[in-house]
Amino acid sequence: MDVRHGARHVVFVLRGKLDFDSTVQLREAGERESARGAGAVGPVVADCAALEFCDSSGISALVRLHQRLAEAGRALRLASVPGSVARLFSLTGLDQVFSVYADVPAALAGGAGPRGPARSSEGQPV
Template identity: 40%
Template sequence: MSPLTITTRYVAIGPVLEITGDLDHYTAPELRTAVESLTLAAGQLLVLDLARLDFCDSSGISALISARNLATEQGAGIALAAVPANTARILGIVGLDRVFPIHDDVAAVTAAGSSDPSRRKKIV
């Protein structure tokens, strides 16, 4: 088990949360807290950098959905960057690869500038 670390930095399009370690039943509340502590402006983009994510279970997926819903409520977008293969597979199986904009890395998200507004539907 790898401890969860969340580091926040800001780029021109909005905050980037670098998520390292295991995102599971025990640590998912930490991601929710980190996202809830952000103030997102309308038109900004919240980027979740998963390059160093070691493990993600259903609670972690739920925390990602909560982050998306919170960003959407504040008029912001969300994008996932550098999604590990095992997590990408899960997102694909449950159809969330069609809900989250997914990019190869943070630089690709920054270059894109914003997420597709048609993907800003709230997931319950």
């Protein structure tokens, strides 16, 4: 996972597997970001373009990150979610929780984010 800071946002670039072994990196990055407190503004975007796999540990880590950021008055936005992961969000109802965007620029530009069916990185409903 890479973390890219912008003037008014941060992008977590997720790669490979988001599973029990790798969620610690996401958790630690999320803790650092939420600890920035009131001085931090703008969204946190999870760029999922290179995400190959996500298990229940990965989903739990994303939900916890979403909750922690919401408590700090910030938003978690997901970008470029692969079809298999988008389908998992749809099956679990998390497509109604997460704001999912076609790509990082759309996630950075978006307001509260679209709700409704999760879409694959190709923009197709799953």
